Amino acid sequence: MNYLTNTSRLFSNYFKIGLLFSLVWINSGCATHSTTHTAVPLLELIEPASDTTAQQIAVKRLSDLIEDPEFAPDQQAELYLQRGLTYDMLGLMHLAYFDFLYAIELKPDLAEAYNMLGVYYLRQTEYSRSYESFDAVIELDSQHEFAYLNRAIALYYGDRAKLAEKDFESFYRFNPQDAFRVIWWYFAKSSYDPAAAIEQLNRQITQLPDDSWGTQIALYVKGQLTAEQLLEQAVMYSQKNENSAQNINQSINQNLCEAYFYIAKQLAAQGKKMQAADYFNAALKTAVFEFVEYRYAHLELQRLSR
Incomplete structure (x- = not known):
């Protein structure tokens, strides 16, 4: 996002490159957790841009x-x-x-x-x-x-x-049909009133467009999709909405960045810190520097190490 x-x-379509900073954070993040890691799906599809x-x-x-x-x-x-x-x-x-x-x-x-x-x-x-x-x-x-x-x-x-x-x-309120606004508000509310957060999420999801990538993430957060299904949707929406190999690869990176981040958020909420760290690190591997999910995966890793 x-x-x-x-x-x-x-x-955003022109400046998504490099792995230097993400690799530094990935290494430091991994060092704070067990050496047994989750097998994160679809990592082989990530192809960060390299032409600067x-x-x-x-x-x-x-x-x-x-x-x-x-x-x-x-x-x-x-x-x-x-x-x-x-x-x-x-x-x-x-x-x-x-x-x-x-x-x-x-x-x-x-x-x-x-x-x-x-x-x-x-x-x-x-x-x-x-x-x-x-x-x-x-x-x-x-x-x-x-x-x-x-x-x-x-x-x-x-x-x-x-x-x-x-x-x-x-x-x-600037755009109630944007799923990411629903999701982040849910995170804030769920941190101190989970029941009210779920009630609000259920109500706001009904206002979202059915056929959008963001709505799929909201449905995952709600529990209507599994992590595996969300990742399949990440690839499907990239292939559906783009018409060139380069654009498809870029879209896959972006969608996987988001999917990995929100899967990690759910794992962290369940107390599965090691698995969550692996997914946050996977989000960093996409090197989508301008996305909220890439930027704050760093903070999430710090929170997991507390």
């Missing part, structure tokens, strides 16, 4: 434009933001972080830069700074729906699920 920013969605030519050219062009004295400070800020988003899509989150800082220095009211800074702080578990960043986004743009999601996720991982609910509800 690529929900971090409106702008980043425009780049387009991304390197984009970074070079943006860098040249940033140095052009013809651009006013607010225009340079936008260029820093775009280069930061490009770095972020490449998994180079620390380089992206500096560009977002530069963007805000040049244009202090640039909401999207605050949004991405908040994501960075959240991934670093600097929860207070992430809350402040998302607060700034919403103050600047009350209709920035992904800031509500990101602040809600920060509150959720910061063990403030009840506070997160209001933001999850706000995010849900």
Whole structure:
């Protein structure tokens, strides 16, 4: 689920590459668990993109434009933001972080830069700074729906699920037919009131479109599909909705990233920590850097090691 920013969605089809950072996290995550691992299905289908030519050219062009004295400070800020988003899509989150800082220095009211800074702080578990960043986004743009999601996720991982609910509800109301909004709100509520969470999930699922990949995940979370069935659906929906081998491979990576993550969430909720860790690591192996599921698989592994 690529929900971090409106702008980043425009780049998602072009910047999904590399395994460097994911392998570091995978190794560190595995080290905290038993050496006996779950045989995660369909790993052989994962083919992360390896050609970085387009991304390197984009970074070079943006860098040249940033140095052009013809651009006013607010225009340079936008260029820093775009280069930061490009770095972020490449998994180079620390380089992206500096560009977002530069963007805000040049244009202090640039909401999207605050949004991405908040994501960075959240991934670093600097929860207070992430809350402040998302607060700034919403103050600047009350209709920035992904800031509500990101602040809600920060509150959720910061063990403030009840506070997160209001933001999850706000995010849900922007588009009640989006299954991922239903699922994340369910996670928050289920952490302190499982019965109410199931009741809400059952009610909201009826508003989702029948023939969508996100709905299949919601049905899995509800218990109507098995993990094996969900993974079969991940491949089926990729083959159904794409018309070229390259696009199918990319879609499979994305769908498997999501499927592995939510299977892991359910396993973790059942107390099956070792199996959950294996599935979270499988989500990382897809190297879909811009997806929420990839980003927060790291935090989930940290939570499992507590």
